[in-house]
Amino acid sequence: MVTGHERPVSRHTLRNLPWVPMLIMGAVVFLAIFAPWVVPHDPEAQSLPDRRMPPFWVESGSFRHVLGTDSLGRDILSRMFYGARITALVAAGALMLGGGIGLTLGILAGYLGGKVDALVMRAVDATMSFPTILFALVMAVALGPGLLTIIVALVVIVWASYARIMRADVLSVRHRDHVIAATAIGCSHFRIMVVHILPMVLNTFLVVLSLNAGQLILTEATLSFLGAGVPPDTPTWGAMVADGRRYVATAWWISVVPGIAITLVVLALNLFGDWLRDRLDPRLRGR
Amino acid sequence: MQRYIMRRALQGVVTLFAVTLFIFFFGRLIGNPLDLMLPDDATPEEFQHATEALGLDKPIHQQLYMFYVAALRGDLGRSVRYNRPVTQIFMERFPNTLRLAPVSMAIAFALAIPLGVLAAFFRGRLPDRLATLGAVLGMAIPHFWLGIVLIYLFAVTWDLLPPSGMGGPSHYVLPAATIGTGYAAGLMRLLRSSMLEVMGSDYVRTARSKGLKNSTVLLRHTMRNAVIPVFTLAGVLLAHAIAGALVTETVFAWPGVGRLTYEAVINRDYPLLQGVVMIAAIFVLVINLGVDVLYAYIDPRIRYT
Numbered sequence: 001m002v003t004g005h006e007r008p009v010s011r012h013t014l015r016n017l018p019w020v021p022m023l024i025m026g027a028v029v030f031l032a033i034f035a036p037w038v039v040p041h042d043p044e045a046q047s048l049p050d051r052r053m054p055p056f057w058v059e060s061g062s063f064r065h066v067l068g069t070d071s072l073g074r075d076i077l078s079r080m081f082y083g084a085r086i087t088a089l090v091a092a093g094a095l096m097l098g099g100g101i102g103l104t105l106g107i108l109a110g111y112l113g114g115k116v117d118a119l120v121m122r123a124v125d126a127t128m129s130f131p132t133i134l135f136a137l138v139m140a141v142a143l144g145p146g147l148l149t150i151i152v153a154l155v156v157i158v159w160a161s162y163a164r165i166m167r168a169d170v171l172s173v174r175h176r177d178h179v180i181a182a183t184a185i186g187c188s189h190f191r192i193m194v195v196h197i198l199p200m201v202l203n204t205f206l207v208v209l210s211l212n213a214g215q216l217i218l219t220e221a222t223l224s225f226l227g228a229g230v231p232p233d234t235p236t237w238g239a240m241v242a243d244g245r246r247y248v249a250t251a252w253w254i255s256v257v258p259g260i261a262i263t264l265v266v267l268a269l270n271l272f273g274d275w276l277r278d279r280l281d282p283r284l285r286g287r
Numbered sequence: 288m289q290r291y292i293m294r295r296a297l298q299g300v301v302t303l304f305a306v307t308l309f310i311f312f313f314g315r316l317i318g319n320p321l322d323l324m325l326p327d328d329a330t331p332e333e334f335q336h337a338t339e340a341l342g343l344d345k346p347i348h349q350q351l352y353m354f355y356v357a358a359l360r361g362d363l364g365r366s367v368r369y370n371r372p373v374t375q376i377f378m379e380r381f382p383n384t385l386r387l388a389p390v391s392m393a394i395a396f397a398l399a400i401p402l403g404v405l406a407a408f409f410r411g412r413l414p415d416r417l418a419t420l421g422a423v424l425g426m427a428i429p430h431f432w433l434g435i436v437l438i439y440l441f442a443v444t445w446d447l448l449p450p451s452g453m454g455g456p457s458h459y460v461l462p463a464a465t466i467g468t469g470y471a472a473g474l475m476r477l478l479r480s481s482m483l484e485v486m487g488s489d490y491v492r493t494a495r496s497k498g499l500k501n502s503t504v505l506l507r508h509t510m511r512n513a514v515i516p517v518f519t520l521a522g523v524l525l526a527h528a529i530a531g532a533l534v535t536e537t538v539f540a541w542p543g544v545g546r547l548t549y550e551a552v553i554n555r556d557y558p559l560l561q562g563v564v565m566i567a568a569i570f571v572l573v574i575n576l577g578v579d580v581l582y583a584y585i586d587p588r589i590r591y592t
Contacts (some may be wrong), residue, residue, distance in 0.1 A: 126302045129571060131530030134564055135309075135549065142313040157550050175549055222534055226433045226549060241432050245538070248435055249443045256439070259432030265429035 005151035018275040024268035031081045032088035039078040040066070043235050047073035052251040068253045070243055076257055080233035082257065086236050087265065090147060091213060094154035099209050101155065102162025104284050107193050107201070109163065110170025120163060122169040136219060140229035150229040154216055165208050166201055202282045211273035214266040221262050237262050292580065299572040300505035308570045310561050311351055314459075355562070363565065368550075373562035377544065381450050384455060384536070384543035387466070388528045390459050392521060394467030395474055399517070402471075403478030407513075408505060410483065418475065425472030434465045434538035451540040462539040466531060477520055482512040519578055526574035529567040 010102050031038065054268035067076040109120035139153040173179065174197065176180075182196045224230045224238030237258040244254025338344050342353060357364060363373040406418040440451035440459060449458050485491060486509055494508045524531070532545030540546070544563060551560040 122298075122301070123305075125298070125582060129302055129575060130306055130568060131527050131571065133533060134567065135528050137533075137548075137552055138310060138313050138560065138564070141555075214427065218427075221429050223430060225429070226534070226537065228552065238429070238431075241429070241435065245435055248439050252439050252443075255432065255435045258428060259436070262383045262432065263424075263428050266429075267423065272429060 006175070018272055021268035021272040021275070024054050026081035026273065028084045028088055028265055031084040033085075035081045035085050039075075039081050041075035041078045042084045043074060043078040044233070045074060049073070050057050052247060052254070054251070055253050055257070058253070063135040067257050068251075070240070070254045071251070074252065076240070077238060080237070080258060080261055082235040083237045083240065086147065086230075087217060087220065087233065090150050090154070091217050093147075093151040094158065094216055094220075095209055095213060097151065098155040098158035099162055099205070102159040103205055105159070105161040105280060106166025107197060111189070111193050111197060112173055120167070123158070124164050125158040127157065128164070130155060132157040133219065135149075136223055137226065138229050140223050143229075145229060145231040147230075150220060150223060153223065153229060154219060157219070158212060161209055161212065162205075162208060166205060168199045169204045170197055174198060175198070192201055207273070207277045207281045210269065210276050213273065217262070217266055217269065292576070295576050295579070299576065302572060305566070307355075307561070307565055308351075310564050311354065312347075331421050335483055340546065358565065363562035365553075366556055366559040368556045368559065370556045373559050376547065376568055377563060377566060380542060380544045380547045383541065384529060384532050384545060386535075387463055387532060387541065387543065388525060389461065390463035391466035392505055392525065395470035395521075395524075398468065398471035399474035399478060400514075403475045403482060403517075404505065404510065406475070406479045407482030407486065415479075418479070422472040423477045426467055428468075430465055430469055431534045433468065433536055434461070434535055435463050438538075448487055451538075460503075462535050462541055465535050465538070471522070473524075474517055474520060478513060478517045485509045485513045522574060522578035526571045526578075527541060529563075529570060536589065556578075 046284050048068070050065070050069050051071055053062070053065050053069040053073075054060060055068040055076075056066055058068075065075050065077070067080070069075055070079070105120050109117040119172070135157050136153040139156060140149055143149040143152060179192060182192050187196070221236075221238035221241075224236040225242045227242065230236050230239055239264075240258040241255045244251065244256075244258075247254055327357050342350060345353075354364070361374065363377075365371060366373055366376055369376055383438075402418040402421065406415040409415045422554075438450045438461065440447045452458060489509055492503045493505060499508075529544050529548070532541070532543055533548055534545070535541070536543045536545035537549050544567075548560070548563050550556070551563060
């Protein structure tokens with residue numbers, strides 16, 4: 001893709017990659033896939049004598065439960081590994097679905113214009129002018145617990161920002177010479193959108209997708225913290241923080257440890273998104 | 288200008304209609320509120336009677352029509368849980384949320400303005416890096432978790448502040464700090480980039496070449512213009528105060544609208560949920576419009592048609 005901003009490939013390229021964010025993201029993906037084989041304990045196994053055991057570095061902690069146990073004696077590290085699985089699954093699902101819908105509607109609105117444009121943009125305005133967490137909460141509770149519920153609730157709130165940015169990007173390329181040429185030789189609208197416009201806006205799409213991923217995970221964590229959408233006892237990071245709330249005076253680690261995981265992952269995604277934007281599409285800075 | 292306001296207001300009404308429609312239909316999916324309201328051993332007759340009393344036996348479009356007609360008269364129905372008018376409950380809780388908002392915003396500005404100015408002034412050097420790192424971190428930390436960590440540190444470990452509830456001034460510190468630091472991250476980043484933009488402009492160079500002191504240029508010439516988008520964002524953030532307070536108020540057991548919304552969802556209290564969300568939506572739309580109009584007064588370069 002010619003953006004005019006590409007730097008020459010040099011031996012410094014490898015060093016300039018955002019290694020730390022990529023390592024964190026890689027770890028989450030790895031744990032998401034291999035959780036059942038790497039967990040030290042069964043994440044559901046309760047053991048009341050072992051309940052609220054502190055992490056190993058705290059007095060009376062042990063290496064048997066490296067990050068301690070929760071109020072039912074379940075191993076926190078193992079639950080975190082399984083939590084990574086849910087986080088990754090929900091984020092990937094919501095990003096692909098929401099991104100796909102936003103991209104499609106954005107291209108349609110930007111290319112076709114007129115009534116389609118007006119309709120899509122009104123829907124975008126309505127969605128964006130409203131506090132998203134309320135939307136998600138209402139939907140998550142309405143649809144009943146389940147992973148699909150969380151994904152759908154997240155899709156409903158993210159599609160609009162993709163649609164708006166993709167529409168703006170399409171408007172900037174739809175009068176380029178090659179699009180006019182394609183129209184002149186009688187290409188169908190569908191062909192023009194897919195073959196001549198989509199590749200031009202793909203960079204922006206990828207950047208926006210990665211910039212939004214962190215926010216998405218935060219929203220997912222918030223929903224599961226509030227107990228909306230996740231089936232009870234499912235080890236999600238947000239639900240684990242909620243679990244420990246009552247024991248904050250006696251067993252701080254139950255809440256604190258999963259919260260650190262959320263922060264690290266969101267931080268990694270945001271930094272990676274920033275890096276990707278600077279690399280692929282610096283025009284998006286500040287948007 | 289008047290035409291612009293009219294058009295925006297009209298758009299707002301359409302948006303509001305869409306929002307209420309969404310809430311109405313999804314609210315119905317949450318489940319039957321009677322399951323929670325009536326005792327487990329309620330007879331079918333009692334069930335039937337309660338259903339009729341709430342109008343839940345009517346066709347859904349009729350329920351929607353009744354909802355809108357009543358809403359136009361300022362009646363948002365009665366809460367199923369509290370058996371009191373929704374508007375009344377809302378008005379009891381709303382002042383508590385409003386009380387928290389200025390304190391949160393003050394904390395946000397106290398953090399964001401000095402840090403944003405410093406970061407822009409020392410662009411690329413250590414203060415900038417530290418401030419930017421802080422902002423990046425502030426955007427990544429989940430609010431609900433920050434609240435719990437603050438409770439653990441300041442209430443449990445050091446015993447300096449009350450952990451939850453509403454009371455004297457000390458009760459405001461932790462919840463306001465939780466909300467405020469979240470605001471501060473976005474505001475600081477915006478102020479920094481807006482300062483950098485203004486610092487590159489011609490009139491700032493002129494001011495500098497006149498030999499004015501750095502601090503004068505920074506505070507009198509640059510800040511004044513750079514702060515406009517920051518105020519816009521602050522307005523938008525305030526408009527979302529109800530939703531933004533949802534998590535924080537739940538964590539700190541603060542008796543505001545945010546916690547009320549959460550309780551409404553948990554208790555499947557349709558009328559309450561509809562009412563609160565509708566008022567929140569009106570609030571957001573009016574403040575957004577207000578900010579845009581105010582914007583035109585602050586900055587004479589902006590003219591709407």
